[in-house]
Each structure stands twice: as structure tokens, then as C-alpha cells.
Amino acid sequence: MSLPLFWFIVIAFLWVGYLFLEGFDLGVGMLMKLMARNEKDRRVLLNTIGPVWDGNEVWLITVGAMTFAAFPMWYASLFSALYIPLVFVLMGLIFRAVSIEYRGKHDSDRWRNRWDWAHALGAFTAAFGVGAALGLTTTGLPLNENGDRVGGAFAWLTPYAVLGGLAVVAFCLIHACAFLMLKTDGEIRERAKRIVTRWLPVGILPLAAWAIIVQFMNGKVETLPLLVIAVVGAVLAWIYARRDRDGLSFISLGVFLVAGAATIFASIYPVVLPSTLDAAWNLTVENASASPYALKVMSWVALFGLPVVVLYQGWTYWVFRKRVTTEAIPAPHSFKNQ
Numbered sequence: 001m002s003l004p005l006f007w008f009i010v011i012a013f014l015w016v017g018y019l020f021l022e023g024f025d026l027g028v029g030m031l032m033k034l035m036a037r038n039e040k041d042r043r044v045l046l047n048t049i050g051p052v053w054d055g056n057e058v059w060l061i062t063v064g065a066m067t068f069a070a071f072p073m074w075y076a077s078l079f080s081a082l083y084i085p086l087v088f089v090l091m092g093l094i095f096r097a098v099s100i101e102y103r104g105k106h107d108s109d110r111w112r113n114r115w116d117w118a119h120a121l122g123a124f125t126a127a128f129g130v131g132a133a134l135g136l137t138t139t140g141l142p143l144n145e146n147g148d149r150v151g152g153a154f155a156w157l158t159p160y161a162v163l164g165g166l167a168v169v170a171f172c173l174i175h176a177c178a179f180l181m182l183k184t185d186g187e188i189r190e191r192a193k194r195i196v197t198r199w200l201p202v203g204i205l206p207l208a209a210w211a212i213i214v215q216f217m218n219g220k221v222e223t224l225p226l227l228v229i230a231v232v233g234a235v236l237a238w239i240y241a242r243r244d245r246d247g248l249s250f251i252s253l254g255v256f257l258v259a260g261a262a263t264i265f266a267s268i269y270p271v272v273l274p275s276t277l278d279a280a281w282n283l284t285v286e287n288a289s290a291s292p293y294a295l296k297v298m299s300w301v302a303l304f305g306l307p308v309v310v311l312y313q314g315w316t317y318w319v320f321r322k323r324v325t326t327e328a329i330p331a332p333h334s335f336k337n338q
Contacts, residue, residue: 003295004285007070008272010302011063012265015134016258018059019168020175021313023257025053027176029096029123032116034173035191039109040326042116046100047329048183051320053100055313057093060130062309069298073147073288074272078133081141081149082156085129092125127172128165132156135164138214138264140274145281147273147288163213167206171257174203178237178253182246185323189246196241196249204234204256211260218267226266230259 028049036042068075079086095118103115139160142150149155173195180192211230215223233255240249268274272288275281289295 002285003292003299004070004289005270006299007066007289007295008265008269008285010306011066011070012261014059014063014066015265016261018056018063018130019171019261020254020257021052021056021059023127023168023172023175024179025049025056025176026096026123026127027172027174028179029119030127030169030173031120031176031180033120035177035188035195039112040329041188042112043329044184044188044324044326045180046103047324048180050100052313052316054097055316057097060093066298066302070290070295071272071283071285071288072290074137074283077141077143077147077149077273077283077288078137081143082133082136084153085132085156085161089126089129089133092122092129095119095122096126123172124169127169131165131168132161133164135160135162135167135210137273138164138210138268139217140276142277143273143275143281143283144277147281147283150277160213163206163210167210170203170205171207174200175253175257178241178246178250181241182250183323185325188326193241193244197238200234200238200241200253207257207260208234211263214264214267220267223263223266226259226263230256230263233257233259 028045032042032045036045064075064079067078099115099119099122103112103119105111136156136158139158142155144150177192177195181189181196184192208230211227215227233252237249237252237256240246240252270284270286271282272285273283275283290298
């Protein structure tokens with residue numbers, strides 16, 4: 001296996017890991033205003049992601065840094081072309097993080113409501129922006145022969161960007177409900193189950209459409225089995241949800257995501273960022289990669305570092321594996337006199 005191919009696989013793995021872990025984080029954030037009916041419900045939702053949300057966010061930082069180091073041309077072309085939406089993604093993540101930390105600092109319904117809106121809107125903005133960026137990196141941008149974007153500041157705003165944004169937002173919402181089925185009990189779990197069993201086919205439709213479009217744009221027959229696995233995963237997630245097999249439903253939805261994302265990344269390979277102006281100007285794993293020496297050094301670091309990160313996060317989820325219930329939530333209090 002060549003080093004550029006190895007790093008393409010690593011970056012695809014990091015993106016899938018981010019969408020899987022941060023997906024339910026962002027979805028829970030949006031559900032703060034869509035599903036929670038009272039303060040205890042919202043605090044249950046927050047407690048399900050409280051021990052893990054900041055660790056999950058690191059995957060986005062890691063994939064950005066790895067792209068910069070392994071494929072500097074890919075990073076430069078994509079991030080400069082998407083400067084505006086990525087600024088909104090950062091703002092959304094900042095609002096989400098600050099809202100989690102600040103909503104409990106004052107015992108006031110108005111105070112908490114404002115931070116809940118900041119959390120929900122920040123999560124939506126981050127999810128949509130990340131989806132738009134991934135949608136464009138798999139369908140293309142107007143790049144010239146130097147890898148520079150052609151067009152104005154909103155040349156990135158295409159139907160494929162909107163599809164990618166909606167795909168990630170919708171998946172995050174369904175993924176969050178499957179996560180809440182696994183992590184909560186009582187009325188919140190029942191509400192989450194009703195959403196999954198009723199809306200799962202609709203929630204995964206944009207992501208499925210994205211995978212199918214990329215599949216047909218590139219015409220690779222060998223990736224069709226991955227698409228079939230994704231469909232099977234989605235069907236099993238729905239069946240298991242109806243049968244109260246929460247863990248299997250969550251895992252099956254993860255299979256849908258992994259197989260769907262693998263279909264997309266495998267379909268575009270060896271291209272990492274297509275040019276919609278001329279196929280000869282596509283960025284590929286070869287012409288966008290760093291030097292062989294840099295990739296070799298990074299590979300040794302990754303072979304040691306990535307397993308450690310995965311094992312550590314797995315241990316974190318094991319420690320905080322118990323369900324969260326409203327009975328375990330104490331009454332709100334203020335810090336102003338402390």
C-alpha cells in the first residue's frame with residue numbers, strides 16, 4: 001500500500017469517526033429544543049453527552065490537522081474555498097461549548113433558555129457546515145489548474161453542498177435518538193424510540209441519496225456491495241429499534257454510516273477534491289500529498305497514536321455506560337452566592 005493511499009484511508013476513518021461520535025452530540029444539542037419538554041428533560045439530554053462531547057470534538061481538530069500535514073494542497077484548496085462556512089462551523093462549535101458550560105451558572109429559566117437556543121443553533125450550524133464541506137469535497141468545486149477556487153465568495157453554495165449539509169443534520173438527529181434510546185430510560189427513551197421508528201427512513205434519506213449520487217458520478221461497480229451493506233444496516237437499525245434492542249439498533253445505524261461513507265470515499269478515490277471546471281485539474285492523492293519523507297514520519301506517529309486514542313475513548317464510554325434518568329437529576333441551583 002502506498003503512503004498517499006494509507007493517509008487517504010486514515011483521513012476517511014477520522015471523518016467517519018467524527019460523524020459517528022460527534023453526530024449524536026450535535027443531534028442531542030438540536031434535540032434540546034426539538035424533543036425536551038422541561039428542564040429535567042434537557043438536563044438528562046445534557047448528562048448523556050456531558051462526559052464525552054469535548055473528546056468527540058477532538059476528532060474534527062485531528063482530521064483537519066492530518067489533512068494539512070498529509071495533503072497540503074487538498075487542505076489549502078478546500079479550506080480557502082470554504083472560508084465562510086467553516087467560520088460559521090467554528091462559531092457554532094464555540095456557542096455549543098460555551099452553552100454547555102454556562103447554562104447552569106445561574107438559576108433562571110430565561111438564562112437557561114437562551115443558552116439552550118445557543119446550543120441547538122450552534123449544533124445545527126456545525127452539523128450543516130461540516131456536511132456541506134464533505135459534500136463539496138466529494139462532488140467538486142470550481143478549481144483552476146493551480147487548485148485555486150474560481151468564482152465569488154459563495155461559489156461553494158451548490159445543491160450538493162446543501163444536500164451534504166442536510167444529510168449530516170438529518171443523520172445527527174436520528175443518530176441522537178438512537179443514542180438516547182441506549183442512554184436513557186422512561187419517557188425520554190420512549191420519545192426517542194417513537195422518533196427512530198417513525199422517522200428513520202426519512203432521516204437517512206439525504207445521506208443515502210448523497211452516497212448514491214457519488215456512486216453514479218464515478219461509476220465504480222466494486223463499491224456497490226458497500227452500498228448494499230449500508231441499506232442492510234439501516235433496515236436492521238429500524239427493526240431493532242422496534243424490538244427494543246437499543247444497542248443493536250445503535251450499532252446497525254453505525255454500520256449504515258460507515259458503509260455509506262466508505263461508498264462515498266471509495267467511489268471518489270484517487271481524487272480527493274474534484275474540479276468542476278476540468279477533470280485534468282482534479283486534486284488526487286498523488287498530486288495533493290506531502291513529501292514521502294513527511295508521510296513516512298507521520299505514519300509511524302499515527303500507527304502508535306491512533307490506537308491509543310481509540311482505546312482511551314472506548315474506555316471513557318465504558319466508564320460512563322449507565323443510563324441517565326430524570327430521577328438522578330438534582331434540583332437546579334445558582335452559583336452566584338458561592
